[in-house]
Amino acid sequence: MSTVNRRVAAQIEGDFVVFLIRARINRWWKLPLHLWFVSTMPKMIKEIEANPSSGFLGHQMLGFGVLVQYWRSAAQLVAYARDRDKVHYPYWVEFNRKIGSRGDIGIWHETYLVKAGQYEAIYNNMPLFGLAKASKTLDATGVHATARGRLGETDGTDAPISPDGQPS
Numbered sequence: 001m002s003t004v005n006r007r008v009a010a011q012i013e014g015d016f017v018v019f020l021i022r023a024r025i026n027r028w029w030k031l032p033l034h035l036w037f038v039s040t041m042p043k044m045i046k047e048i049e050a051n052p053s054s055g056f057l058g059h060q061m062l063g064f065g066v067l068v069q070y071w072r073s074a075a076q077l078v079a080y081a082r083d084r085d086k087v088h089y090p091y092w093v094e095f096n097r098k099i100g101s102r103g104d105i106g107i108w109h110e111t112y113l114v115k116a117g118q119y120e121a122i123y124n125n126m127p128l129f130g131l132a133k134a135s136k137t138l139d140a141t142g143v144h145a146t147a148r149g150r151l152g153e154t155d156g157t158d159a160p161i162s163p164d165g166q167p168s
Contacts, residue, residue: 001127002127003125003126003127004123004125004126004127004128004137005124005125006124006139006140007122007123007124007139007140007141007145008122008123008124008132008137008138008139008140009120009121009122009123009132009137009138009139009140009144009150010119010121010123010130010131010132010134010135010136010137011135011136011137011138012057012070012131012134012135012136013116014072014116015072015073015113015114015115015116016057016070016071016072016073016114017070017071017072017073017074017077017111017112017113017114018068018069018070018111018112018114019068019069019070019071019077019109019110019111019112020066020067020068020069020108020109020110020111020112021041021066021067021069021107021108021109022064022065022066022067022107022108022109023037023041023065023105023106023107024065024105024106024107024108025104025105026103026104026105026106027103027104027105030104033098033104034098034099034104034105036094037091037095037099037105040087040091041067043087044086044087044088044091045059047086047087048080054076054080055071055072055073055075055076055077055079055080056069056070056071056072056076056080057070057071057072057134057135058070058133058134058135059134060129060130060133060134068130070131070134070135074111074113077111095107117151117152118151119131119151120147120150120151121150122140122147122150123137124140145159145160146158146159146160
């Protein structure tokens with residue numbers, strides 16, 4: 001995976017959703033009973049990536065199995081989750097039937113609704129990652145050179161820090 005060896009910022013038009021999800025195996029000795037569960041997320045990702053109208057923008061796997069997903073809207077995320085004709089719904093039912101709240105596997109997810117312009121992201125010497133992978137990138141120069149600038153809150157006094165530690 002090649003790196004982008006310059007400072008770039010992520011840019012996405014309009015509101016979007018950040019969805020974090022992770023499964024946690026609490027009782028490893030019971031994993032053989034739940035091997036079906038291990039393959040569920042890759043199948044769901046494949047399905048939503050193949051359908052651009054789903055509202056799914058992209059994903060990034062983080063350490064410890066945390067999956068970050070980017071969606072155009074919460075309504076589209078929920079519509080996918082509840083669509084009985086999509087892969088997620090029967091797995092959701094099966095999880096509740098076979099595992100439920102018995103404790104063998106834990107699941108958490110968090111959903112964040114991000115208003116247009118209410119985020120900032122910077123990447124340097126990284127492959128396309130996170131929001132930059134799910135949106136478009138632009139050079140982090142000019143108004144996009146600082147966090148305040150990327151948030152649209154700059155008054156022009158927040159110059160980037162140069163390699164010698166001084167504002168440039």
